[in-house]
Amino acid sequence: MRRLLVIASVMFLSACYNAPDPGSGPSGGGPGSLAGAPAPSFDVVRTDGRPDSLARHRGQVVLVNIWATWCPPCREEMPALQRFARENAANVVVLGIDQGESASVAQAYARERGVTFPILVDEKQQYGRAYAAPGMPVSVVVGRDGRVVNGFDGAMTLEQMRAFVAPALKQPQHGSV
C-alpha cells in the first residue's frame, strides 16, 4: 500500500510539469532559412505578358529579387541590380519579381529606369510569401540544381551582390538537373 502511495505521489507531482508548447506560430527565419531547400516556383507573367517562372531557368544560377515600385529601398537598389545583371549576363539570370502590382506599373517603372533584365509580375504575391520575405527588397540566389543557396533581406550594393552570388557560381555544373 505504501508503494502505491509513493507512485501516486510521484504522478501527482509530475502533473505539475508543463510540457513545452508545440509552437504557436511560424518561426520567421527569413529568406536565408531556406538555404538548401528546393526553390519554390510559381507560374506568372513577364511585364510583356509572356509566361515565365523560376523553374523555367533550372540549370542556371538565378538571382531572384523580390521588389515593388513603391518600395524606397527597392528603388535605391535597382541601379546596382541592373549593373550586376549586365556584368553577369553570361552566367547569372537576374529575375526581378514585382509583388502585387499590375504589369503596366512595373513595366513603366522598368522602362523609366532603364531596367533590361526580366521583370515578372506576381500579383498574388506568391514568391514573396514562399520566400518568407520579412520586408522588401529580398534577394535569393538559386543554384543550378534548383535549390536555394542563400537569401538576403534588404537592399544590397553591387559588391554585396557579387559576393552573394559567388558561392552558387562555384557549384559544379554537372550537378544541374
Added chain:
Amino acid sequence: MSARYAALAVAGLAIALVVAQDVYPFTPLYHTWQYALALAIALAVVLAYANAARRGEDGITGKRLLVAMAGAVIVDVAGLASGLLGPDTGSVIGTPGTVVPVPALGAAAFFAPVDDAALARGSSGVTLRRRNAGEVALAPAGRRVLGESLVYLEPRPAAYVDAFDERGGHLTITQPTNASFLSPVLLFRERQRIGAFDVPFDTFAAPARHRIVRALYFTPRELAQFSHAGAAALAGKDAPALILTAADDAGKPLGITLAASGQSVALGGIRVRATIGTYPALAIAAAPATWALVAGILLFVAGIVWSAIARKPERAGGLGENSVPPRTSQREGDGLGEAGVFAPGTPAPGTLAEQSCTPIVPDAVTGGFASVPTT
C-alpha cells in the same frame, strides 16, 4: 464483493477518461494536475484490488478479473503518459505557402498556397514533413494520430484581399505586423471587443497608397444583431462579412464600410475586394497510444467476460465457488442435499426409486418406522 465492484467501476471510469482524450481532444483538461491525479488514484485503486485478487481474497472471479485489471492499468498508464509527456493542446497558424517548424511533432508543416477561390471553398490542406519518415497530407476535417499526438485541421476564418487604385491598377498588400509580410491572406489571429461582440480582426496595408486597413470579421449571427440595413441584408444571406476601416500612415481615419465576400468596396481612396472563407490551422493535442488503448480495452472486456463465465454456474445453483457445497457427511444417503441437489447416495433421476411413485423418505424423517416390530 463491494471492493470488486468498486475496482471495476474505477477502472471503467479511468478508461472512459483516457478514451475521452481521443473522442474529445484539444481540451486543456488532459494536461491539468487534477486529471493526472484522478488517473493516478484510479491506478492505485486498481492495483490494490489486483494485489488482493492475486492473493486469492476474491476467489476465482477475482483471479480472472486480473486480466481486466491489467487492461485497465495499460489504458490508465497510456493516458497518464500522454497527459504528462505529450504535447500541450495548441494550434499552429501558418500563412498559406509557407513552411512552419512544429517541434512537438518533429516535423515541418507546409501550409498549402491558396487563391481566393480555394479559400472560399475552405479546401486547403496541410502537409506534414517528418524527419526520417514520409509525408502526411492532412485534409480539411481529417484527423491523424502521429505517435503521442493527435493532429487535426481546424478551419479558421480567413480572407483573401485584393486592393486596387483609382485606375484599377493592382496594389501590393503587406502585413507589417504579421509573420508573413507579403501575404494577401488575412488569418484573423487577434480578437477585439466591440460592445457585446468579441470579433476576430486583422490588419493590412496598401503602402503604394499609404493606406492601413483594419478588417473585423462578423458572423451572420452577429450581423443580424446590427441595426443597419446592409448588415441585415448580409445576415439574411447567411454569409460572414467584414467591416473595413481605413486610415493613412499617420493613423488619420479615412472611412469605414461593410464588405460582403467578393464585393469590391471603395474605402479611403482605394478599392478593396475581400473573399471570405476559411483556412486551416494545425491543431495538436496529446493522444494515448492507439495500441495501448486497443489492447487495454480488449483485455478489460475479456477479463470481465471470463469472470462472468466463471460465475454463471453459481447463479444456476451449480458449484460456483460461492455456493454452499452439498452436505453429505452427516446425512449420507438421505437422498437430498441441503440445497436440493442430488447428493452422493441419492438415486439418480430415472432410476427405479424415482419411477416407482414411492416417495423416498429419508431415514431421519421416517424415524425408524421400518424397525417397529409388527405384532
